[in-house]
Amino acid sequence: MELDPVFLSRLQFAWVVAWHILLPAFTVGLASYIAVLEGIHLFTGREIYLRISMFWIKIFSVSFGMGVVSGVIMPFQFGTNWSRFSDATADILGPLLAYEGLTAFFLEAAFLGVLLFGRKLVPPWAHFTAALMVALGTLFSSFWILAANSWMHTPAGYDIVEGRFVPRDWIEIIFNPSFPYRLAHTVTAFYVTTAFAVVAVAAWLLRSGRFAAEARIMMSMTLWLLSLLVPLQILIGDFHGLNTRDHQPAKLAAIEARWETARSVPLTLFAIPDEASETNRFEVDVPYLASLIVTHSWDGEIKGLKDWPREDRPPVAIPFFAFRIMVGIGLLMLAVVIVSWWLRFRGRLFDTAWFQRACFLMAPLSFIAVLAGWTTTEVGRQPWTIYGLMRTADSVPPSLSGAEVLISLLGYVVVYLIIFPAGVMVMANFVRKGPDSIESDSPIESGRPERPTRIQIQSEGESS
Amino acid sequence: MTPVLDFVPIWTLILGAGIFFYVLLDGFDLGVGMLYGLAPDVETRNIVMNSIAPVWDGNETWLVLGGVGLLAAFPLAFAIIIPALYFPILAMLLALVFRGVAFEFRFRDSPHRSFWDHGFCYGSAIATFAQGMMLGAFIQGFEVEGRHFTGSALDFITPFSLMTAIALMFGYGLLGAGWLILKTEGEIQAAARRHGKVCLIAVLIAIAVVSIWTPLMNEDIARRWFSWPNIAFLSPVPIATAVSAFGTWRALNGKSEAGSFIGAVLLFALSYIGIAISLWPMIVPYHYDLWEAASSARTQAFLLVGTLFLLPVILVYTGWSYWVFRGKVRGDGGYH
Structure with a gap:
């Protein structure tokens, strides 16, 4: 049987992106929900909203972590399996994807830490702002990724020079005809x-x-x-x-x-x-x-x-x-x-x-x-x-053979079938424990050590 | 279409710095991941893992930025190098996935703790080995026709790339040991000093071997380093390397807690500069230079606007979070 590298590369991309898309499908909405809950708690002072929010923040941190690890895979797919596509389109799609990466990094670095660990470290309004910024960050990420994806469906604002797409008008590129509808939908x-x-x-x-x-x-x-x-x-x-x-x-x-x-x-x-x-x-x-x-x-x-x-x-x-x-x-x-x-x-x-x-x-x-x-x-x-x-047939690297793609596809299948069920189990455990178990958990939060609050307080006194 | 300004130098600088940050930051936590396998008991493993738990995911994000940065700023390099390294990249990505989720699941999925322990340690080792092979294959260059890689997916396996792979494992091990000396005390710190010494010796041998082997493989590189007057201008690199190596050795044996890590960072920086000198201005050795592989000036300008705003903020925040989590790490998860 002849193994077709194009078909197998499509299968592989479908496999890794299908699992990956489930996480933003959950975290984009959840980030906004958490921001709303934090906001209600801040303005009404009703503690029950805080309990609900803390319950979902735990689940959010697991799904966000899995989104990060499965997201690291994605940009490399454009190179390993779609290099000719990348070569032809990178002048246009490269910056859109890079802005997504920068936005995600910005959000991850600046506000997620405060949301997850900073409740006692910063004033309530700052914690609420962090929740808002995390929600906004996930929306920015969606914005850039869907701009890039929409451009593949309805390309605009480009010139073709020597077989490569080069930018002519960034506004036309980003707000290409299908983008507003795709983003909203x-x-x-x-x-x-x-x-x-x-x-x-x-x-x-x-x-x-x-x-x-x-x-x-x-x-x-x-x-x-x-x-x-x-x-x-x-x-x-x-x-x-x-x-x-x-x-x-x-x-x-x-x-x-x-x-x-x-x-x-x-x-x-x-x-x-x-x-x-x-x-x-x-x-x-x-x-x-x-x-x-x-x-x-x-x-x-x-x-x-x-x-x-x-x-x-x-x-x-x-x-x-x-x-x-x-x-x-x-x-x-x-x-x-x-x-x-x-x-x-x-x-x-x-x-x-x-x-x-x-x-x-x-x-x-x-x-x-x-x-x-x-x-x-x-x-x-x-x-x-x-x-x-x-x-699509002209988008894969000429060097790639079907057998090679089959090996990598099997690798992704096996690994994803281990980590995704494990992740779902971990989240299901949180659900089973319910919203009350918030304070009395292990000292390790999401694999991270306890509150920065403690560190700050304790490191004041010691200088070792 | 005609570029008014040449953005290639600044993108070279940004991407060069970005890749170096990645190597340094994920380098020490991959190194810690490998040393994790040598930890004798659960208590030690907890401490070792907690020493990098607050920072690892930020470290790994530099890999994404490096990848998409290369795609956006130097697409031709991305389109040739990434398919050429098909299998090492696959191995690295799968290993990093395992290692990444192990942080979370080790604490949350205690029935399978030893599975995730192994995933963490072997994942770190395999990711490092794969990166080392990529480095070796990159230095040796790729088979290219037109704008495509035309070699085979197994071209990356050579004696040279196997050597750089093992060398990088010791290199990251040295960074990891330096980090553990900084973050732990007592018996764990003493063990890290012992491991650090073994790694340092291996790293110095590897640096010597690469320094001899690379110019032997490539005449241009030999001429660059050894012709007059270059040899005079470039001599500070090997001299500084020797001084750093001596300092690191002293720090590993002495009382200094930060010295070994700083020494390891200097050794990495000097090796990085050495490779950059050898290959400059090539980005797809030995076919395309930085300017030939660059994207259009409009592309580079558009991305530069946001990068110049976002990158400093990211750097400041990264620095701040390391500051927050400074000090020694303890077994119960707290710092003191």
């Missing part, structure tokens, strides 16, 4: 994912009958937030879809599994797309709906895949199904939110067992929705790394 997705994780933990605590007061606050707060964000996310998703229609019509055709360009297009709820015969099997259609969704008119035109030569088409089945998984989970989320209004109105929000079970299941599903959405957009970008300009 992704960050909202991160917030929604975190919110469902918080709801799930609250539901679990309520069901286990412990820390009911904390769990009620967590559940109530986040369900209000989701009441706003889930409908908003569906709206943003719609705008993002219109943007894809304008800038990446082939991706949209794959998502909807449309082969022929047509008007008044039905929405295919289910089908098995067959790329060889350029048709769908077992189609289940709703008339006019695709035109309505994609063009906002009953007889709008949607381009079909046959408008592009075969070698320029993305795979069809993966974006088609991944998109339906994402939207399906999104609709389930909406259902949970609507049910929560009803239960709240009836005063049964905190003691309905089946609802708590449903909330618990939504947490893994919300992470799956993030992965499905990301799969839709990235597989839909194929066969290009820079949409319409640079092919």
